[in-house]
Amino acid sequence: MDDKLDAIFSALADPTRRAILARLATGKATVAELADPFELSQPAISKHLKVLEQAGLIRSGREANARPRVLEPAALKTIADWIADYRRFWDQSFDRLDDYLSKVQGYEND
Amino acid sequence: MDDKLDAIFSALADPTRRAILARLATGKATVAELADPFELSQPAISKHLKVLEQAGLIRSGREANARPRVLEPAALKTIADWIADYRRFWDQSFDRLDDYLSKVQGYEND
DNA sequence: TAGCTATATAGCCAAATGGTGATATATGGA
DNA sequence: TCCATATATCACCATTTGGCTATATAGCTA
Numbered sequence: 001m002d003d004k005l006d007a008i009f010s011a012l013a014d015p016t017r018r019a020i021l022a023r024l025a026t027g028k029a030t031v032a033e034l035a036d037p038f039e040l041s042q043p044a045i046s047k048h049l050k051v052l053e054q055a056g057l058i059r060s061g062r063e064a065n066a067r068p069r070v071l072e073p074a075a076l077k078t079i080a081d082w083i084a085d086y087r088r089f090w091d092q093s094f095d096r097l098d099d100y101l102s103k104v105q106g107y108e109n110d
Numbered sequence: 111m112d113d114k115l116d117a118i119f120s121a122l123a124d125p126t127r128r129a130i131l132a133r134l135a136t137g138k139a140t141v142a143e144l145a146d147p148f149e150l151s152q153p154a155i156s157k158h159l160k161v162l163e164q165a166g167l168i169r170s171g172r173e174a175n176a177r178p179r180v181l182e183p184a185a186l187k188t189i190a191d192w193i194a195d196y197r198r199f200w201d202q203s204f205d206r207l208d209d210y211l212s213k214v215q216g217y218e219n220d
Numbered sequence: 221t222a223g224c225t226a227t228a229t230a231g232c233c234a235a236a237t238g239g240t241g242a243t244a245t246a247t248g249g250a
Numbered sequence: 251t252c253c254a255t256a257t258a259t260c261a262c263c264a265t266t267t268g269g270c271t272a273t274a275t276a277g278c279t280a
Binding site for chain 2: 006009073089091
């Protein structure tokens, strides 16, 4: 699991890769579409995509001769869960809010 | 701000540095105390601490000839905020919960 | 002041990272 | 079948990273 965190955090430590994720947050995109905003070669983008995919942050599909990418949210949740352990350090109301929510009956998690 | 995210994510992409943060979550610690659990040289630990400090994740103090480190939660909040933009992708109840909370009068943020 | 302790810094090295241009591969269409 | 398009992979290079040992620096204590 430590290896997984290594891969995810290090994948996110690059602004190009974060921009790619932001683009994928608006929906599926081909490599060419993902490369378009950047002044980088196509192989450079493919390398970034491989890093993101190996970290589990995206997935590849197949449509004709294109290989569209989609966001894979589970990896983001992994680090969100990691960071949640530190939330009490910056959010003083967190403990009480959490406690409050655990007693509320009006919301569901289906 | 992109530079800040680069520095924070890349600082977190190392298990030694994450372990150091976990230790600091239990309170202030000297370099020697932080180095103790690892089979690494003291300079290696000092390097890791420098990376964490430059990312804003920790701060140095001064006590006699020791330089204790403390957690600096703001940097963690920075990436928590970044990741929150993606929360809707994995947490289907998030939008509704958020909506629900905005209507609730029973909790405060003081 | 001399020496001990805590930590930082310097200089070095191997491996990983991020970029390049050139080329290989897979699919669909003429 | 031949070609165009989309993407991956290869070989290379410069820079960064993470480790080491040796040494410097700062504060305490005798």
